[in-house]
Amino acid sequence: MRKYISVTLIVGFVVGIVFLSIFNWTLTLTNTEDFCISCHAMKDNSYAEFKESMHHKNKSGVRATCSDCHVPKTFFAKIKRKIAASTEVYHTLIGTIDTKEKYETHRLKMALNVWQTMTENDSKACRNCHKADNMDFEEQNKSAIKKHIKAKKEGITCIKCHKGLVHEMPEDGEEEAEKRGL
Ligand code: HEC
Ligand code: HEC
Numbered sequence: 001m002r003k004y005i006s007v008t009l010i011v012g013f014v015v016g017i018v019f020l021s022i023f024n025w026t027l028t029l030t031n032t033e034d035f036c037i038s039c040h041a042m043k044d045n046s047y048a049e050f051k052e053s054m055h056h057k058n059k060s061g062v063r064a065t066c067s068d069c070h071v072p073k074t075f076f077a078k079i080k081r082k083i084a085a086s087t088e089v090y091h092t093l094i095g096t097i098d099t100k101e102k103y104e105t106h107r108l109k110m111a112l113n114v115w116q117t118m119t120e121n122d123s124k125a126c127r128n129c130h131k132a133d134n135m136d137f138e139e140q141n142k143s144a145i146k147k148h149i150k151a152k153k154e155g156i157t158c159i160k161c162h163k164g165l166v167h168e169m170p171e172d173g174e175e176e177a178e179k180r181g182l
């Protein structure tokens, strides 16, 4: 009987490890730039714009890729984002953004969603890399120093000021964000 229980335990343990590994591997795979651009490079503008940005290539050689800004790092937040992202598969099937024109028409709506998320989580993704406390203000230009001191004092979040950083600002983006307090 004891032998039976320990065999069951070992089998359960191995199955658990295999399951978790596959699960983790899937999560990792669906976080790569290649995965995102398998949809986003073809007919929409997000990848082309990203390639022009400082977050793609800079003098330090540190790249922030799609998932660094769009997928949370903590487990439950990540799972939540992955589940929400499954609607992206549906929108691929019905072709919501499958031409540059459609992408532009849809851009404002998507950007507002991203701003909303980043406002709600106090620009967590940005702060995973940029620590306000570690900024050497002396190295920054005058307008940045002034704004960053004000931001710290008044608790203004990064995305409030840094919209259109990687992607182009949508038409009417500023106005629509203002209306929603983003
Ligand atoms: C299967 C194709 C596909 C893949 C893979 C994919 N996307 Fe998307 N994505 C779409 C489509 C289609 C939309 C537009 C429909 C919509 O608004 O949900 C979209 C919308 C978005 C939006 C706007 C979301 C919003 O809330 O309006 C972001 C941000 C985004 N994708 C980022 C990513 C990132 C980051 C990855 C990789 C981790 C990724 N996508 C992988 C197809 C895809
Ligand atoms: C994976 C790490 C990472 C993440 C996430 C990240 N950044 Fe950066 N950011 C960098 C690096 C690296 C540079 C380039 C630094 C250099 O070489 O000067 C940079 C540069 C910048 C710059 C100056 C260059 C420019 O394009 O104007 C701004 C502003 C900035 N980031 C803001 C943000 C904001 C806002 C977010 C969140 C939406 C964010 N970053 C997310 C790493 C990151």
Ligand code: HEC
Residues within 6 Å of the ligand: 123, 126, 127, 130, 131, 132, 139, 140, 141, 143, 144, 147, 148, 150, 151, 156, 157, 158, 159, 160, 161, 162
């Ligand atoms: C109140 C508005 C405001 C807020 C909030 C804000 N910034 Fe900035 N930031 C600016 C301005 C303005 C500049 C200068 C822009 C330029 O030079 O093009 C700047 C510049 C930067 C730069 C480039 C500095 C340099 O000299 O290369 C980085 C990186 C940056 N911000 C990151 C952040 C991050 C991360 C947050 C959130 C922790 C944040 N900012 C919050 C207004 C703001």
Ligand code: HEC
Residues within 6 Å of the ligand: 036, 037, 040, 046, 047, 050, 055, 064, 065, 066, 067, 068, 069, 070, 107, 110, 111, 114, 115, 159, 162, 163, 164, 165, 166, 167, 168, 169, 170
């Ligand atoms: C440094 C952070 C950062 C990186 C890296 C980044 N994005 Fe974004 N993304 C944003 C922000 C912020 C927005 C909200 C709109 C804006 O401010 O431009 C956004 C908006 C979007 C949208 C909505 C449409 C739009 O143009 O506003 C899509 C789709 C998207 N991103 C996909 C991607 C994909 C795919 C990649 C990688 C090829 C990527 N993003 C890399 C920060 C980032």
